[in-house]
Amino acid sequence: MYGHNEYRILLANAKVPVIVSNDTGRDGCPYEDFLSKGRVFSQERGWAGLDLEPDEDASAALCYTSGTTGRPKGVLTTLRGSYLAAIANAYETEMRADSVYLWILPMFHACGWTYPWAITASFATQITLRTVDPAQIWYHLLRSGVTHYCAAPTVQISLLNAKEAQPVPRKVTTIIAGSAPTAQLIGDLETKGILPVHVYGLTEVCEPDLNTGKFKLTCYTRKTYGPFTKAYVQPSWDTLSLEDRARKLARQGFGFLTSDPVRVVYQPKEGEEDLDTELVDVPKDGKTIGEIVTRGNITMKEYFQDPEATKKAFHGGYFHSGDLAVVHPDGYVAVQDRSKDIIISGGENASSLAIEQELATHPDILEVSVIARPHLKWGERAMAFVILRNQATARWAGRHNNFEVELKTHAKSRLPGFACPEWVQVVDELPKTSTGKIQKVALRKLVAKL
Template sequence: MDSISNFIPTPESIPPARTARSLSLNFSGKQLAVNYHPLNPLLFLLKAARVYPDKVALVHPETPYPRSFTFLVWAQRVQNFAYGLVKRGIRAGDRVAVIAPNSPMIADACHGIIAARGVATFINIRLTTAEVEYIIEHSGCKLILVDREFAGLVKNCMVDTVVCDDSGHANDPYEAFLSDGRRYSRERGWGGLDVEVDENAPATLCYTSGTTGRPKGVLCTLRGTYLAAVANAFEGQMNKDSVYLWLLPMFHAAGWTYPWAATFAFSSQVTLRTVDYPAIWKHFTQSGVTHYCAAPTVQIGIVNDPQARALQRSITAIIAGAAPTASLLGKLEEKGFKAVHVYGLTETYGPFTKSYEQDSWRSLTLEGRSKIIARQGHNFANAEDIRVVQLDLQDGKLVDVPQDGKAVGEIVTRGNIVMQEYFHDPEATRKAFTGGYFHSGDLAVWHADGSVAVVDRSKDIIISGGENASSLAIEQELSSHPDVLEVSVVARQHLKWGERAMAFVKLHPERASRWADRPEEFAADLKAHAKSRLPGFACPEWVLIVNELPKTSTGKILKTELRKRAAKL
């Protein structure tokens, strides 16, 4: 990854001479045991600045003001950031809101807020003003850092605010904030900051999408963030030669801890403000990109973009956020991507399971292999074993379902990379931790090899004539139809069977003209396709072609909206 040669950082971004020798943390002045140091993900950046000070760490290209920073310069900017927070009165445990697309400011914040012992509160840029105001109030944020494009979201918030023009120029208010921090530091360096000594102190506060009610604040610790980042770097096989392209928003579950996974691995990072498919393909072919993370809806856009082609070298495509279809996984493999399917939630720091490749898969067809990769798999590095359970109503204990690939239960887990709590919501925390495990809300089966496969969210199961039909399983099969780009299935009332499946389909743009003015014929064709692959009770009774599927601010399909639409038909 080459740097942007004509960009010159502000003078305050340039570290003093011999800085690399003093990149160490002062853990609140405490004398620690010789065999112990608190797990803090900030350590990764400082080590990278010591070991590879001149390596390009962060590149921000697709913008009117492109720029790049080496690890040493970036570490100085993060230090300035931390002192800037301290100067503005941020103390241990204070929440600092960040509202920005993928850009240097939010990347700085991932490290700088921790360095000042604050709690990084990432807020989704796609929320409404009312939703943002609720999160600001609920979290009790003491300071807001906001990208200029989204400043209107906080115009009514009576909280100290720093606006970023995303320019890197000295007259940018955000750059002024960093320069102010450098002056306030009086060159005391990292040793002048009291870094948190308690590794179980909160590091991030991320809010769930709130599709069924008010969003809940997920509080995660320094220790958990550290361990989850190491796990992500290991499971993704990232190293100093890796180039990570930011398509997953950093505001979503703190970027699944990849802001720290990349620094742990000494990897370069490329930030894109928006999901721009031509720009993505340009970086795939010209910027040495080796890794990226994205939800299935973005992956679908990548493989179906007009510029999509067979890759000259493999790129690791990490998929999570929703269950990928076997069809999508197959298309990624055909283009030369190495599809790595992981599964997790905001409450688990992002991924905590992975579908681990097996030698036996080599003898399978592409479709057969893709169906197995689509399973959620086994527990991650640094994650405790997962279980699929049912709750015994008599004694309240969790009972494992048989590992037969048929019995359905709920995925639960516990251990290093489970959230600390729901912020200011002890009742929701208690409910989520019933039986001493975190309850995901995802229904799954447990296979004989110990791998798990999600069959549905508990609220999305279709009960037809007394049979349980998985909307995800139906979607898997419908998506294999060559003319289907995206599909979502929900339950719709049926006079005879109680419920039947209804499919909302977005057609592939290159094939949509085939079915223009013939929606009934397409519905019949898709139903015939389904009958060859699904039991009768699971086949869709209704098929509706749509231009777009409604999605949450994080790209998940809003089945709540589709259910409302189906109920009106």
């Protein structure tokens, strides 16, 4: 939960009723009472009992950032944006009236990426879960006719390694966001009959409590309405090897049907920031790094009661994501890293995401996360935190130093020297948000103590 100071900031100007609740789904729970009052207010007539808002640009939802890098900021989205994002999600995932969506992505996360409305607009069926339980998920995948679900790569990995995992009886489309899927993950999903669709939005955050090792639950939000790009599959990819196809699928691709085209622009040099400077696109060479910027239908309206922060976020007329990317000659955008996650080693920029992609090709690795660690000679070098596959855990027990040597050798065959990990640590688990994304801020704090 937020701390007392953060709650004070949230409540100071909101002027809306607030409910803080752990919903049980039972009568008497504050949230259930809130819903009941809504039903009474509409005179049990549902949408027909409510007044229609004539302004499509009216504010629809107010979600708050976590405040881990400053005071929490309220992100306002509109009715028009919510509608268009929902229509795009339904279209891009081919959701229809006979579809069955399984809720793994939390609905509190940026209004569930507008999927509550996308599913409803498609006349599809929804199945809800109270917790991310692989056994329950596989029960529904195998017996409830599920056709769609959203999950981060780390959640996908936990599903594939559950004892209940087996090929599904029908095609299932899984929407992957949070980080790029590896070739191994894509291949494992396909062997189970699950079709991965890689989409991209903006990064969610969660604040770790290093005293307890647990995460404080916050109201995660995105500055868009959820995903707004997709790695559209080309017919020519069918003849590629799994690894080559996965590399292409791991890119962020192009903007959704209802979004403006995504741009990657040069970043201003430190000290030369000018809010009125014209944005310039990087060349489509797959090498020049810039920042992803976006605008249009499915970008947030503004920061709530914070015009200065809004002006800064939208300088040049585009929302600045903070994600660094390149544009390939075929026009596909590929995220290299968050600006804070780039590893600067000996004057060279190394992408932690690119390093993770290559390390993940080692057959004994289940999950891997890479961060920068200070280095006396090179400034920074990569440090890899690795979870081993179940069958590899016993083989490397008591010999993690030997595994480190083997992984470094593997890395040298696939990465330039400045990008190879200097340190490798085998761990039992990685810190993650409630949406399943690896939380690198917690790893950085651990490294700072080494």
